[in-house]
Each structure stands twice: as C-alpha cells, then as structure tokens.
Amino acid sequence: MKRIFLTVLVFLSAHSAFSQMKAEEADSLMLRKIYDMSLLNGKSYDWLDYLSNKIGGRLSGSYQAQQAVEYTKAQLEELGLDKVWLQPVMVPKWTRGAKEFAYVQTSPGVTKNVNIAALGGSVATPAGGTKARVIEVQGIEDLERYGKEQIQGKIVFFNRPMRADLINTFEAYGGCVDQRYSGAAEAAKYGAVGVIVRSMNLRMDDFPHTGSMGYGDTPVSKRIPAAAISTNDASYLSGILKMNKDLEFYYKLNCEQHEDVQSYNVIGEITGSENPEEIMVVGGHLDSWDLGDGSHDDGAGVVQSMEVLRLFKEVGYKPRKTLRVVLFMNEENGLRGGKKYAEVAKTKGEHHVFALESDSGGFTPRGFSFDADKAQFAQILSWQELFKPYLIHYFELGESGADVGPLKEGDVVLAGLRPDSQRYFDYHHAANDTFEEVNKRELELGAATMASLVYLVDNHGLKQINTAKKEKM
Amino acid sequence: MKRIFLTVLVFLSAHSAFSQMKAEEADSLMLRKIYDMSLLNGKSYDWLDYLSNKIGGRLSGSYQAQQAVEYTKAQLEELGLDKVWLQPVMVPKWTRGAKEFAYVQTSPGVTKNVNIAALGGSVATPAGGTKARVIEVQGIEDLERYGKEQIQGKIVFFNRPMRADLINTFEAYGGCVDQRYSGAAEAAKYGAVGVIVRSMNLRMDDFPHTGSMGYGDTPVSKRIPAAAISTNDASYLSGILKMNKDLEFYYKLNCEQHEDVQSYNVIGEITGSENPEEIMVVGGHLDSWDLGDGSHDDGAGVVQSMEVLRLFKEVGYKPRKTLRVVLFMNEENGLRGGKKYAEVAKTKGEHHVFALESDSGGFTPRGFSFDADKAQFAQILSWQELFKPYLIHYFELGESGADVGPLKEGDVVLAGLRPDSQRYFDYHHAANDTFEEVNKRELELGAATMASLVYLVDNHGLKQINTAKKEKM
Numbered sequence: 053m054k055r056i057f058l059t060v061l062v063f064l065s066a067h068s069a070f071s072q073m074k075a076e077e078a079d080s081l082m083l084r085k086i087y088d089m090s091l092l093n094g095k096s097y098d099w100l101d102y103l104s105n106k107i108g109g110r111l112s113g114s115y116q117a118q119q120a121v122e123y124t125k126a127q128l129e130e131l132g133l134d135k136v137w138l139q140p141v142m143v144p145k146w147t148r149g150a151k152e153f154a155y156v157q158t159s160p161g162v163t164k165n166v167n168i169a170a171l172g173g174s175v176a177t178p179a180g181g182t183k184a185r186v187i188e189v190q191g192i193e194d195l196e197r198y199g200k201e202q203i204q205g206k207i208v209f210f211n212r213p214m215r216a217d218l219i220n221t222f223e224a225y226g227g228c229v230d231q232r233y234s235g236a237a238e239a240a241k242y243g244a245v246g247v248i249v250r251s252m253n254l255r256m257d258d259f260p261h262t263g264s265m266g267y268g269d270t271p272v273s274k275r276i277p278a279a280a281i282s283t284n285d286a287s288y289l290s291g292i293l294k295m296n297k298d299l300e301f302y303y304k305l306n307c308e309q310h311e312d313v314q315s316y317n318v319i320g321e322i323t324g325s326e327n328p329e330e331i332m333v334v335g336g337h338l339d340s341w342d343l344g345d346g347s348h349d350d351g352a353g354v355v356q357s358m359e360v361l362r363l364f365k366e367v368g369y370k371p372r373k374t375l376r377v378v379l380f381m382n383e384e385n386g387l388r389g390g391k392k393y394a395e396v397a398k399t400k401g402e403h404h405v406f407a408l409e410s411d412s413g414g415f416t417p418r419g420f421s422f423d424a425d426k427a428q429f430a431q432i433l434s435w436q437e438l439f440k441p442y443l444i445h446y447f448e449l450g451e452s453g454a455d456v457g458p459l460k461e462g463d464v465v466l467a468g469l470r471p472d473s474q475r476y477f478d479y480h481h482a483a484n485d486t487f488e489e490v491n492k493r494e495l496e497l498g499a500a501t502m503a504s505l506v507y508l509v510d511n512h513g514l515k516q517i518n519t520a521k522k523e524k525m
Numbered sequence: 526m527k528r529i530f531l532t533v534l535v536f537l538s539a540h541s542a543f544s545q546m547k548a549e550e551a552d553s554l555m556l557r558k559i560y561d562m563s564l565l566n567g568k569s570y571d572w573l574d575y576l577s578n579k580i581g582g583r584l585s586g587s588y589q590a591q592q593a594v595e596y597t598k599a600q601l602e603e604l605g606l607d608k609v610w611l612q613p614v615m616v617p618k619w620t621r622g623a624k625e626f627a628y629v630q631t632s633p634g635v636t637k638n639v640n641i642a643a644l645g646g647s648v649a650t651p652a653g654g655t656k657a658r659v660i661e662v663q664g665i666e667d668l669e670r671y672g673k674e675q676i677q678g679k680i681v682f683f684n685r686p687m688r689a690d691l692i693n694t695f696e697a698y699g700g701c702v703d704q705r706y707s708g709a710a711e712a713a714k715y716g717a718v719g720v721i722v723r724s725m726n727l728r729m730d731d732f733p734h735t736g737s738m739g740y741g742d743t744p745v746s747k748r749i750p751a752a753a754i755s756t757n758d759a760s761y762l763s764g765i766l767k768m769n770k771d772l773e774f775y776y777k778l779n780c781e782q783h784e785d786v787q788s789y790n791v792i793g794e795i796t797g798s799e800n801p802e803e804i805m806v807v808g809g810h811l812d813s814w815d816l817g818d819g820s821h822d823d824g825a826g827v828v829q830s831m832e833v834l835r836l837f838k839e840v841g842y843k844p845r846k847t848l849r850v851v852l853f854m855n856e857e858n859g860l861r862g863g864k865k866y867a868e869v870a871k872t873k874g875e876h877h878v879f880a881l882e883s884d885s886g887g888f889t890p891r892g893f894s895f896d897a898d899k900a901q902f903a904q905i906l907s908w909q910e911l912f913k914p915y916l917i918h919y920f921e922l923g924e925s926g927a928d929v930g931p932l933k934e935g936d937v938v939l940a941g942l943r944p945d946s947q948r949y950f951d952y953h954h955a956a957n958d959t960f961e962e963v964n965k966r967e968l969e970l971g972a973a974t975m976a977s978l979v980y981l982v983d984n985h986g987l988k989q990i991n992t993a994k995k996e997k998m
Contacts, residue, residue, distance in 0.1 A: 091689045216564045216966070219915055254966060416889070416945050418916065442692055443891065445918040472889050472945060474966045493689070493727060493947045 079438055079511065083504045085367045087442060090500035095362055097492045099127060099355040100414070104345040104487035111172075111342040112382040113145025113313045120338050121316050124354065124379050128320035131362050135323070138316040141392040143382040145313045146172055148342055149306030152279060153181075154248075156289060157300045166289070167282040169260035169343060170305040171232060171249070172385045173267075174278040181304035182207065182246045182277060188293055191231055192238045204243035207301050210235045211250045211290055213283075214477065221473040222412070225252055225480075229263070236278035237268040247278040248301065250286035252477060258282045259482040262341050264385045277305045317389045318379040322361055326372035331397075332506060333376050333407040334360045337383035337390075337455055344485030348476065351487075352414025352495055354379050356469070359499035360506055371510045373405065380455040383411070387454055394458035406509045408467045408502055409453025413479075414495040415471035419446025420505060423466040427515050432465075435508045444501055446470050463516045465509075469502055552911055552984070556977045558840045560915060563973035568835055570965045572600060572828040573887070577818040577960035584645075584815040585855040586618030586786045593811050594789050597827065597852050601793035604835050608796070611789040614865040616855040618786045619645055621815055622779030625752060626654075627721075629762060630773045639762070640755040642733035642816060643778040644705060644722070645858045646740075647751040654777035655680065655719045655750060661766055664704055665711045677716035680774050682766075683708045684723045684759055687950065694946040695885070698725055698953075702736070709751035710741040720751040721774065723759035725950060731755045732955040735814050737858040750778045790862045791852040795834055799845035804870075805979060806849050806880040807833045810856035810863075810928055817958030821949065824960075825887030825968055827852050829942070832972035833979055844983045846878065853928040856884070860927055867931035879982045881940045881975055882926025886952070887968040888944035892919025893978060896939040901988050905938075908981045917974055919943050936989045938982075942975055 154168040210231035214224040251261035336353020340346020380389035452466035627641040683704035724734035809826020813819020853862035925939035
C-alpha cells in the first residue's frame with residue numbers, strides 16, 4: 053500500500069514537474085514571439101515619429117495635445133480593439149508665450165545672455181522684465197539661514213546640482229526637484245522678486261530644462277516669476293557671482309495661466325476572454341512639455357503602451373483578463389488624467405488587478421519596479437528567469453508611476469518600466485527631447501518587455517493580498 | 526570534550542563568518558570609493574575629448590595614430606606610475622585617399638548618388654572608376670548558386686542585413702561580417718569586377734560603415750575593389766534592382782596599401798607590492814578607423830583603461846600584483862599590437878594572470894564576459910553581488926577581446942567589458958562615431974566597473990587552473 057502510494061506520489065510529482073516545465077516552455081516561447089514581433093515588425097517607432105515630428109510638443113490644453121488625442125485614438129481604432137474611447141478630463145492650460153530672454157550684467161553695458169525657460173505654472177515677469185541682484189543658495193533650507201535681510205528685493209538662484217554619484221539618476225532628480233517645484237513659493241516669503249533654478253540635468257550643456265512648479269497658498273499678488281537656466285549658465289553665474297556679488301540678472305518671461313480646458317484620456321481595450329471584470333492597464337502620458345517634441349517624456353511610453361496591445365493581436369494571444377491601454381493627459385502639470393481615470397474606475401466599481409506605466413524614457417529596458425505585496429512580489433520574481441535572454445534583470449520593489457499611482461487600492465499591483473536611466477535627464481523637459489535621441493531598438497525592446505510582463509500577469513494571475521495573508525498564517 | 530569542541534567550532538565558524546562579512550564590507554566600500562571617484566572626479570571624459578576632438582580618427586600608420594601614442598604616453602607619465610614605455614610594433618599602413626564617389630545609373634543620364642566608403646585593405650578602382658551591372662546576393666554561399674555565368678563582369682552586392690531579433694547586437698554582427706571581410710576574395714573567384722557591401726548597421730541611415738577586409742591568397746592582379754554603402758542606399762539599390770536588373774553601378778575608390786611602418790603599443794605599469802611577477806592587464810586599442818573620430822571604437826576603451834590605474838592611485842589602493850594598462854595599436858586592420866604584446870610577454874617569460882579589455886563602446890556597462898576555467902568562473906560569480914548597486918548584472922562565459930586574446934595560455938583569465946550593445950553598430954566604423962555620441966556618465970560607469978573587477982582580482986587572487994582541477998578530483 054505504502055509502495056503504491058509512493059509510486060503514485062512520484063508519478064504525480066513527476067507529472068506536475070513535467071507540467072510546470074511545459075508551462076515554462078510555453079511562457080518562454082511566448083516571450084520570444086513577443087520580442088521578435090516588436091524587433092522585426094514593430095510599430096512603436098513609426099508612431100513615435102508621427103507623434104514627435106508631425107505633432108510635436110503636446111502641453112496640456114494645446115492644439116498639439118488635442119491632435120495627439122485624435123491621432124492615437126485613430127491608431128488604436130485601426131488595431132481592431134474591442135473598444136476605443138475618450139475619457140473627458142478638464143486640464144489646466146498654461147502657455148509660454150514669446151521665447152524668454154535673460155542676461156547677466158556685471159557692470160553697466162557689460163552683459164552676457166543666458167539660456168532660460170520659464171517653469172511651467174510660473175507667472176510672467178512685469179512687461180519690462182525683472183532685474184535685480186542675485187543671491188545663490190543650495191536649496192530651500194538655505195533661505196532661512198540668509199533671511200529676509202539678505203534676500204529681500206533679490207532674485208534667488210537655486211543652484212543645488214543633481215548628485216552625480218547616485219547610480220539611479222531619478223534618485224538624483226528627487227534630491228533636487230523641490231527647489232524647482234517650491235523654490236518660488238518659499239523665496240517669496242523672504243521678499244525675493246524672482247527665482248532662477250539650475251536645470252535638473254546631470255550634463256553640462258546649454259539647454260534650460262522646464263518642469264512644473266507651484267505657488268502653494270501664495271496670494272496672487274505675491275507670486276514671483278520662476279525660470280530654469282542651463283547648467284552651463286548656472287555654472288557661469290555661480291562663478292561670476294563669487295567675483296562680483298553686486299551683478300544684476302535680468303529676465304523676461306511671457307507666460308500665462310488660462311482657464312481650464314476640456315481634454316481627454318485616450319483608452320483602448322481588449323476585453324478579457326475569461327475574466328473580463330479583472331482589468332489590467334498599460335499606459336504612458338500623452339501630454340509633454342513644449343520645448344522639445346516630448347519623445348522620451350513620454351512619447352516613448354505612449355507608443356510602447358499602444359504596442360503592447362498590438363503585439364498581443366499580432367502574436368495571437370487573447371488575454372483572459374481585460375487589457376486596457378490608457379494614454380493619460382496632463383501628467384506634467386496637474387496629473388488630472390491619472391486622477392480622473394482612477395476616479396471613474398472607482399465610481400464604476402471596476403476591479404483593477406494590475407497597472408504598468410512607462411514614463412522613464414525610451415532607453416534600453418533594464419526591468420521594472422513594483423508596488424506590490426510581498427507575496428505578490430515573490431510570485432513576480434518567479435518569472436524573472438524568463439527575462440534573462442533579453443537582459444532584463446531589474447525587479448525591485450519601489451515606485452511605479454505618477455499616472456497609475458491613483459489606482460492604488462486593495463489588491464492591485466502597480467509597476468513601472470525601468471529603462472537605463474543614465475541619459476534621461478540630458479533630455480528631460482528640454483528642447484533636445486526629440487525623436488533623433490530615441491533609438492528604435494531600445495524603444496522596441498521596452499515595448500516587448502512590457503508586453504511580456506503583462507502576458508505573464510494575464511496568464512498566471514496575481515496573488516490576491518487576502519489569499520496571500522491567509523497563506524502566511 | 527564534545528561540548529568544548531562544539532563551542533570552539535561555533536566560535537571559529539562565527540569568527541570566520543565575521544571575518545568574511547568584514548571582508549565583504551571592505552570590498553563593498555572599495556567599490557563605492559571607486560565609483561564615486563570615477564563619477565565625481567573622473568578624467569576619462571576629458572581624455573576622450575582630447576583624443577577625439579584634438580587628434581581624431583587614428584588609423585594605423587597615420588600621423589594621428591602617432592599623435593595618440595605620444596599623447597597617451599604623456600598622460601600616463603603624469604599619473605606617476607612606476608613605469609611607462611612604448612613597445613615597438615610594425616603596422617600596416619592603408620590610406621583612403623580622396624573621398625570615394627558612387628552612383629546608381631538606372632538609364633542613360635539618370636543617376637542617384639550613393640554614400641560609399643572603401644573597406645579597409647581594399648585596392649582602388651581603376652583611375653576612371655568601376656562601372657558594371659550589379660548582382661545582389663545574401664551572402665557568400667549565394668555565389669556558388671549563381672555561378673560564374675551570372676557573376677562574371679558584374680559588381681556583387683552583398684546585402685544580408687544584420688538580424689534585428691538578436692538581443693546581443695555583436696551576435697548579429699558576427700552573422701554578417703564574413704561578407705564584408707571575405708566577400709571580395711570569394712566574388713573574384715567567379716569573375717566579379719567589384720564588391721559593394723551593405724553596411725554592418727542595424728539602423729537605416731546614410732552612413733557607410735568601413736571595416737577590414739582581406740584578399741586571402743587572391744593574386745594581386747585578381748584583386749577587386751570593395752566598399753560599403755549605407756543601409757539606406759542598400760535598401761534603395763535592392764528595391765530598384767527588382768525593377769531594373771540592368772542598372773549600372775559606378776564607384777571610384779582612391780585607397781592605397783603602403784609598406785608597413787613603425788608604431789607602438791603604449792604601456793603603463795603599477796608594479797605589484799606583493800606579487801609583482803603576477804601581471805594583470807587592462808586595455809583598449811589606440812588605433813581607430815578614419816571616418817569618425819573613433820570615440821566609441823575604441824577611444825572609450827583606451828581612456829577607461831587609463832582611468833583604472835588613475836582610480837587606484839586616487840583611492841589609494843596599491844595593487845599586490847602588477848597592473849598594466851596596455852593601449853594596443855592596430856586592432857582594426859592587423860591586430861599587430863595585440864600579437865606583439867603577447868609575443869614579448871612570452872619571450873620574457875612573464876606570467877599574466879588576468880587581462881580585461883574594453884572594446885565594445887562607451888555605453889552603460891552591463892557586466893563582463895569571461896574566458897575562464899569553470900572553477901575560476903565560479904569564484905568570479907561569487908563577487909557578482911558586490912556589483913548589484915551599480916546595476917552590473919551580466920557575468921557570462923564567452924569571448925573576451927581581440928587584443929587580449931593572444932595572451933590566452935595556462936591560468937590566465939581573459940575578460941571583456943560588456944556595455945549595453947543596442948546602439949553600438951549605429952556608430953561602428955562610421956563617420957558618426959564621434960565624441961558627442963558618448964555620454965560622460967556611461968563612460969565613467971564603465972571605467973569604475975572595470976576598476977572594481979581588477980580590484981577584486983587583485984585583492985582575492987584567481988584560482989589557478991591546476992588547483993581548481995585538484996579540487997574537482
């Protein structure tokens with residue numbers, strides 16, 4: 053009896069090992085199909101070409117943003133998805149106006165022009181521009197140290213550089229971006245008349261990098277103009293200030309905040325064949341800053357997300373769960389699209405199980421970061437080996453992405469594609485974020501990597517947190 | 526007694542675990558120091574700037590190659606190494622001459638210019654150029670199929686593209702490069718009057734990519750001119766040939782092979798403090814093709830290798846073994862430098878234990894490939910975890926590099942730095958292999974990654990194969 057039992061056990065476990073092997077082989081083959089299709093017959097690069105070169109920078113509320121909505125909707129419709137629709141969302145509209153102008157004046161008549169760009173959300177300077185002496189600080193915490201006495205009537209120059217020793221450049225960005233976002237609101241408290249910020253760029257070059265800023269509860273009358281200057285100019289200004297602290301800085305910004313306008317998230321769906329009520333999302337953001345054409349931020353994420361659904365169609369994989377591509381509007385200066393999508397999902401009682409965002413540039417993919425429960429993450433790690441042939445190695449817990457963030461609730465696993473980050477801030481929010489700086493293969497590898505993860509989530513499901521907790525007990 | 530024994534055992538193993546932990550911590554701190562120094566205070570980028578922008582393309586036997594020898598020798602001398610010297614080596618000298626010219630003629634008077642570059646080592650066309658009908662083939666194996674009948678008197682157009690589905694682009698290169706290297710020698714056997722080759726480039730663009738070719742035992746009188754055309758032009762030519770197989774291709778090459786000339790490997794050394802007779806090498810090649818400035822191939826490898834020794838000096842690490850930087854001459858069209866270095870080492874009875882080459886571009890480092898014994902490789906794998914904070918994950922057995930290859934003998938472990946390979950062939954051997962295409966951080970990360978591996982090899986030693994074999998038994 054015992055022997056029979058053992059034999060059955062051996063047979064069963066051999067059978068189960070065999071089945072598992074078969075399942076792994078099937079997964080492995082599916083990933084190969086996905087990568088081949090993306091690299092040999094991909095559409096992401098052509099889509100990006102159109103979005104970048106035919107449409108260009110797509111700031112929320114702009115004509116280009118609306119063109120991007122229409123173009124991507126039409127392209128999704130051509131894919132033969134089950135549903136394609138626009139989700140209305142009101143977005144802020146800020147315009148840069150005529151190109152900014154700035155110079156450093158070291159003595160009467162002796163000036164040097166400076167590469168400058170208004171920060172998104174800034175007020176304009178007075179019609180004649182703002183001209184004042186400059187005080188250089190290394191961050192918001194310096195303001196208190198110098199106090200009203202030294203700041204009043206001056207332009208505050210935030211010059212804390214991004215840390216070059218950090219391997220993850222997003223971490224270096226995180227360590228500096230407060231001076232860009234809140235510098236003006238804080239400096240105004242000390243009587244500053246304006247703010248200029250060193251561009252969030254690890255490279256020395258001539259591009260000013262814009263990005264969002266906010267005035268918090270600063271009354272309208274107290275709001276001061278804020279702009280970014282290039283790293284080369286920041287370095288020059290810092291150097292010359294050491295020799296001449298009485299120099300004056302002049303700048304003229306022509307930007308304007310308008311009323312909110314109507315815009316849209318663009319959504320396409322392949323309805324799940326077995327569990328249509330379980331929803332997976334892949335997405336990027338359709339809006340971009342206006343200085344470049346927004347190819348890396350986030351044209352890449354948009355076309356990669358669209359490509360995930362196209363790849364599924366092309367390799368003939370019908371997802372069991374519902375798969376949606378969501379092209380979010382207004383990530384850059386409001387996050388209205390991300391918030392709206394989550395709000396509507398909640399109102400409708402939709403059950404999102406997974407959301408993957410690509411918003412870190414179209415560079416060679418290295419892996420993903422996951423906002424997941426421990427047991428869920430353990431399950432995801434069991435798939436890591438499948439990605440080895442594609443040199444995808446980075447599977448870590450961490451932040452996912454701004455647009456999918458608002459979906460966080462209950463069981464949902466959020467994830468962010470993590471491409472190589474070394475060059476991202478060379479282009480981020482600057483005039484050189486252009487199509488030429490995106491490599492076709494790198495973009496396509498990213499799309500295939502995303503599709504592969506979505507396939508695995510769909511095919512194997514994700515542990516539900518409640519189940520996971522039970523298992524732990 | 527037993528209890529005492531156990532207590533001692535527990536104490537000893539705890540002590541040894543503690544020591545190991547301490548050692549790992551020391552390694553981890555040293556790596557952090559190395560990376561910090563490279564990223565915050567590196568010299569590799571400045572050196573590359575000079576090599577690329579002040580000297581430029583450095584083909585063997587050229588004035589620029591000699592300038593590069595003198596510049597790098599002087600820079601190594603400034604580092605305060607124990608020895609710096611030039612190792613004489615005779616190198617081939619091939620010159621491109623006046624810029625090449627080519628066109629496709631579809632009917633009398635109707636022509637389209639083509640971007641073309643002679644392959645290194647090719648003979649010139651006759652003074653009036655070569656003009657003939659074209660036969661397109663997908664590789665050398667097609668020649669036999671078409672035979673003399675269809676090839677005689679024509680220009681053979683080798684148009685096999687690099688495979689885009691291969692993740693490692695060097696593998697794709699390896700699958701095509703035979704048509705570039707041996708196409709002319711093989712086609713001549715069938716009476717072809719010339720050869721044009723699709724550029725070894727995964728991207729569609731207008732750059733012809735040169736590279737070495739050889740005539741094997743083809744008699745001088747039978748040698749036919751060979752040149753690369755850009756991928757865009759190859760695609761155009763292939764398309765138009767389908768419509769008009771009688772079109773003619775004209776090209777004029779002005780290249781010339783000269784007598785061998787005197788040149789040098791540049792070598793710098795930090796003599797080992799404990800085991801000076803055990804030699805470790807880091808290196809890249811000083812020569813480059815002439816079309817661009819050779820920044821990725823292999824200016825990057827040169828300056829990274831120099832930087833390894835400078836980093837050791839800067840962080841105050843004195844290697845136990847002897848550490849040499851070798852800047853090899855003539856990798857591109859002869860490998861004379863690599864062969865000479867190994868030959869001299871053998872003559873002198875030097876004992877090389879490790880050699881690391883960087884010759885795959887200055888892109889984000891992903892890891893290394895190793896030409897090593899199993900036991901040695903297992904030891905190296907035990908260091909992999911130390912590289913995780915730097916996102917270095919690729920540790921595989923495989924080829925090392927052309928220049929260190931001739932050192933293979935006995936115990937020596939050879940290794941090659943493996944940067945991200947996606948963009949390498951966009952620039953390889955073409956006019957756009959320039960300084961602007963190298964990212965400072967990516968270059969510096971590569972240098973630090975190399976220095977870290979050399980440090981670990983020096984600090985822990987490498988298993989000797991004999992020892993390893995004994996352990997296996």
